[in-house]
Amino acid sequence: MTKKVHNFNAGPCVLPDQAIDNTIEALKNFRGTGMAVIEVSHRSKEWSEVMEETESLWRELLNIPENYKILFLGGGASMQFLYVAMNLLEHKAGYLETGAWAKKAFKEALGLGNAIAVASSADKNYNYIPKGYTIPSDLDYFHITTNNTIYGTEIKEDIDSPVTLVADMSSDIMTRRVDVSKYGLIYGGAQKNVGPAGVAFAIIREDILGKVSRHIPTMLDYKIHIDKKGMFNTPPVINIYIMLETLKWLKGIGGIDKIHEINLRKSQMLYEEIDRNSMFTGTAEKEDRSIMNHCFVMAKGYENLQDEFLSFAKENGMVGIKGHRSVGGFRASLYNACTEDDVAALVKCMRDFENNNK
Ligand SMILES: *Cc1c(COP(=O)(O)O)cnc(C)c1O
Numbered sequence: 001m002t003k004k005v006h007n008f009n010a011g012p013c014v015l016p017d018q019a020i021d022n023t024i025e026a027l028k029n030f031r032g033t034g035m036a037v038i039e040v041s042h043r044s045k046e047w048s049e050v051m052e053e054t055e056s057l058w059r060e061l062l063n064i065p066e067n068y069k070i071l072f073l074g075g076g077a078s079m080q081f082l083y084v085a086m087n088l089l090e091h092k093a094g095y096l097e098t099g100a101w102a103k104k105a106f107k108e109a110l111g112l113g114n115a116i117a118v119a120s121s122a123d124k125n126y127n128y129i130p131k132g133y134t135i136p137s138d139l140d141y142f143h144i145t146t147n148n149t150i151y152g153t154e155i156k157e158d159i160d161s162p163v164t165l166v167a168d169m170s171s172d173i174m175t176r177r178v179d180v181s182k183y184g185l186i187y188g189g190a191q192k193n194v195g196p197a198g199v200a201f202a203i204i205r206e207d208i209l210g211k212v213s214r215h216i217p218t219m220l221d222y223k224i225h226i227d228k229k230g231m232f233n234t235p236p237v238i239n240i241y242i243m244l245e246t247l248k249w250l251k252g253i254g255g256i257d258k259i260h261e262i263n264l265r266k267s268q269m270l271y272e273e274i275d276r277n278s279m280f281t282g283t284a285e286k287e288d289r290s291i292m293n294h295c296f297v298m299a300k301g302y303e304n305l306q307d308e309f310l311s312f313a314k315e316n317g318m319v320g321i322k323g324h325r326s327v328g329g330f331r332a333s334l335y336n337a338c339t340e341d342d343v344a345a346l347v348k349c350m351r352d353f354e355n356n357n358k
Contacts, residue, residue: 008320008321008333010331011333013192014342030046037050037237054244061250065180072243076197077188084185085111085113086221092114097117099126105143118136126151128284129155137162143168146168147172151327154290165182166185168188172193174247185202199235199239210223283295283329295330296331321346
């Protein structure tokens with residue numbers, strides 16, 4: 001398929017054409033079985049191969065060390081908020097409160113035990129990443145959200161933590177190199193950069209498990225899923241299949257370092273325009289700006305043109321640039337499958353709008 005619009009949706013979002021085309025083929029005849037990929041047994045040889053290939057691509061692309069296990073689970077990132085607290089919280093957990101998703105993760109821990117916000121950027125509507133805080137050494141784990149999808153801020157470097165570091169990387173996994181060995185657990189929903197909604201990934205260093213005294217319900221127990229090699233129950237098959245095809249595409253274009261280079265170019269192109277264009281203003285602090293989600297509003301004096309810009313952008317083929325209701329204005333999400341041409345089209349649209357309205 002060839003896309004007819006420029007898709008800047010925040011998630012679900014644009015996926016590579018190649019991944020969609022290959023999935024359509026697999027829905028017609030999956031690996032010569034004469035069945036659709038959603039019709040075969042999840043215990044079949046063909047399906048086992050899909051699981052193995054998907055896992056090995058994760059390991060290869062992210063350079064995941066041997067002592068980490070990888071799971072693909074239903075329930076999205078929001079269910080992982082609960083998994084994290086269920087499996088790791090005994091005495092006290094710490095959360096970095098950098099936005100709405102971070103708060104939701106924090107809330108699940110509060111529902112199960114003692115948890116604290118180590119630092120927060122709520123005072124400025126989450127438009128920056130807190131700095132200079134100290135992570136207490138008596139925490140069971142410290143939880144961060146590396147990319148704040150709604151506010152357009154991002155922790156772009158792996159941080160040092162004296163306790164087990166847990167990260168929600170829903171919206172920036174596979175977009176830049178990560179030193180997995182610095183984390184006890186990395187998880188996220190697939191639907192921004194690695195596949196469709198409904199499946200979550202969890203990369204777990206096994207030794208962090210088995211340390212809590214609570215009863216963990218079967219389906220929420222990472223250990224059980226690990227022991228059953230991710231097939232304790234029927235996995236979300238079509239989601240995993242699309243993830244495999246998405247990762248194959250990523251490997252094909254050159255992997256993480258290559259996509260990171262492209263992502264930096266795309267992001268810079270758009271931020272340069274946001275900063276240059278007299279009609280728009282970025283909302284996040286410059287040093288913490290996300291390379292994925294670009295949030296901006298109409299500049300002072302032009303607020304009344306907001307709806308007009310939205311219609312103008314729509315007429316020119318832009319999709320999904322309305323900002324989240326908690327920030328307002330606009331948000332353009334430049335995930336891996338969003339191309340440099342898409343970004344150039346948006347930049348042109350912003351320029352044309354400025355020229356038409358000055
Ligand atoms: C999208 C998103 C989520 C929620 O994912 P679901 O799969 O819908 O539960 C959580 N955290 C972050 C950072 C996100 O971007």
